[in-house]
Amino acid sequence: MALGDAILACLTERPMTGYELAKTFDSSVGFFWKADHQQIYRELSKLRDRGYIQGREVVQSGKPNKLIYTLTPEGRTALRHWAARPSTPPSIKDDLLVRLHALDSIDIEPVRTDLMDRLEHHRDRHENYERILKKRFPEGTASGVLDLGNLLLLRLGARHEQMVADFCEEALDALSAMSGKATVVPLDDGKREGKG
Amino acid sequence: MALGDAILACLTERPMTGYELAKTFDSSVGFFWKADHQQIYRELSKLRDRGYIQGREVVQSGKPNKLIYTLTPEGRTALRHWAARPSTPPSIKDDLLVRLHALDSIDIEPVRTDLMDRLEHHRDRHENYERILKKRFPEGTASGVLDLGNLLLLRLGARHEQMVADFCEEALDALSAMSGKATVVPLDDGKREGKG
DNA sequence: GACGCATATGCGTCAATGTGCATATGCGGT
DNA sequence: ACCGCATATGCACATTGACGCATATGCGTC
Numbered sequence: 001m002a003l004g005d006a007i008l009a010c011l012t013e014r015p016m017t018g019y020e021l022a023k024t025f026d027s028s029v030g031f032f033w034k035a036d037h038q039q040i041y042r043e044l045s046k047l048r049d050r051g052y053i054q055g056r057e058v059v060q061s062g063k064p065n066k067l068i069y070t071l072t073p074e075g076r077t078a079l080r081h082w083a084a085r086p087s088t089p090p091s092i093k094d095d096l097l098v099r100l101h102a103l104d105s106i107d108i109e110p111v112r113t114d115l116m117d118r119l120e121h122h123r124d125r126h127e128n129y130e131r132i133l134k135k136r137f138p139e140g141t142a143s144g145v146l147d148l149g150n151l152l153l154l155r156l157g158a159r160h161e162q163m164v165a166d167f168c169e170e171a172l173d174a175l176s177a178m179s180g181k182a183t184v185v186p187l188d189d190g191k192r193e194g195k196g
Numbered sequence: 197m198a199l200g201d202a203i204l205a206c207l208t209e210r211p212m213t214g215y216e217l218a219k220t221f222d223s224s225v226g227f228f229w230k231a232d233h234q235q236i237y238r239e240l241s242k243l244r245d246r247g248y249i250q251g252r253e254v255v256q257s258g259k260p261n262k263l264i265y266t267l268t269p270e271g272r273t274a275l276r277h278w279a280a281r282p283s284t285p286p287s288i289k290d291d292l293l294v295r296l297h298a299l300d301s302i303d304i305e306p307v308r309t310d311l312m313d314r315l316e317h318h319r320d321r322h323e324n325y326e327r328i329l330k331k332r333f334p335e336g337t338a339s340g341v342l343d344l345g346n347l348l349l350l351r352l353g354a355r356h357e358q359m360v361a362d363f364c365e366e367a368l369d370a371l372s373a374m375s376g377k378a379t380v381v382p383l384d385d386g387k388r389e390g391k392g
Numbered sequence: 393g394a395c396g397c398a399t400a401t402g403c404g405t406c407a408a409t410g411t412g413c414a415t416a417t418g419c420g421g422t
Numbered sequence: 423a424c425c426g427c428a429t430a431t432g433c434a435c436a437t438t439g440a441c442g443c444a445t446a447t448g449c450g451t452c
Binding site for chain 2: 151
């Protein structure tokens with residue numbers, strides 16, 4: 001359960017509610033791990049059942065009561081054990097790559113617009129990383145172990161986004177140069193299948 | 197169904213059996229998309245049910261009969277429609293990053309050995325990409341649209357692996373420099389939970 | 393006052409993925 | 423004779439993920 005461990009990792013920083021965790025997974029951690037609130041609440045229940053976290057209810061008026069989750073000693077141990085296991089390099093699983101693999105059997109134009117969108121997306125994220133880096137690590141050095149982890153994380157993120165952005169640019173250039181040779185037959189058949 | 201589309205993309209090259217597809221997803225396409233044979237057979241059944249591929253049985257003696265799958269015109273159309281939709285940038289979801297995020301709450305030593313393993317892994321893959329690039333594209337240019345897609349793919353793969361390898365090296369250096377400050381308490385409690 | 397938005401939790405369903413197991417046989421090694 | 427390996431297909435179960443929907447209310451705005 002990778003998401004569960006990611007949640008435990010977040011809770012090492014400070015106790016949080018499901019709602020706060022969902023926001024975390026939508027911003028900072030979300031840069032490399034996406035999870036919506038339903039996924040997080042479900043995982044929190046599991047972690048609680050296993051005794052890895054403890055929920056403390058905070059009564060509120062006007063809003064549903066909060067459940068602030070704290071890591072238990074068992075949870076900390078579980079996280080340490082998980083972190084002591086070798087990680088498995090994930091595969092990229094980017095639709096764009098599949099399209100490139102079958103580039104001669106599909107229409108180029110949509111791929112071009114897709115690449116342009118992706119270029120913008122990855123540039124935005126790159127700027128975001130750089131901004132956070134400059135703000136949190138103006139010296140480019142980390143003081144403690146926690147800081148070091150986050151500094152490395154941000155650097156990896158920044159480089160990754162820049163690399164993909166550069167790739168999109170290069171791919172667009174190459175497609176432009178090639179566009180004369182391609183046989184472009186637009187999709188014009190009316191029917192469409194649901195989403196598969 | 198992303199895997200289904202990846203399979204359709206593979207079948208544009210030539211008709212294949214499930215077994216051949218499994219091998220493909222373990223080598224070339226497997227560099228960015230992992231799928232074992234069970235997943236592939238299951239997906240092939242679905243694609244056949246939808247009429248996107250057609251299976252031709254080849255009787256064999258000694259071995260189970262082959263089922264060579266060919267793209268139908270409907271399958272080609274479905275692939276083109278899928279490829280015309282915008283792609284969604286995937287998240288990285290690397291366990292290693294989660295560990296870095298909680299670096300002060302876990303043991304550093306296993307992370308170091310993990311980083312060393314990963315460094316070797318990514319270097320191997322990088323060399324692999326470079327080797328294929330040199331072999332298939334000695335000039336560094338593509339002749340047709342299909343070639344262009346594969347050239348771009350290989351270049352992205354090579355850069356990605358190099359970047360991650362560099363990152364591992366840098367992280368190892370940083371951890372070494374930091375190692376004096378870290379409080380290293382080895383894991384010695386006997387009990388272990390199953391796998392989570 | 394109706395509408396959207398933020399706060400805060402959760403259920404249900406289906407698709408996608410991962411892991412283990414089962415079947416059937418020839419071929420080469422020990 | 424037995425073992426492992428390659429060929430070739432597939433089922434069953436569990437986990438993970440994506441998506442929609444439901445509940446409950448204060449606060450600002452149109």
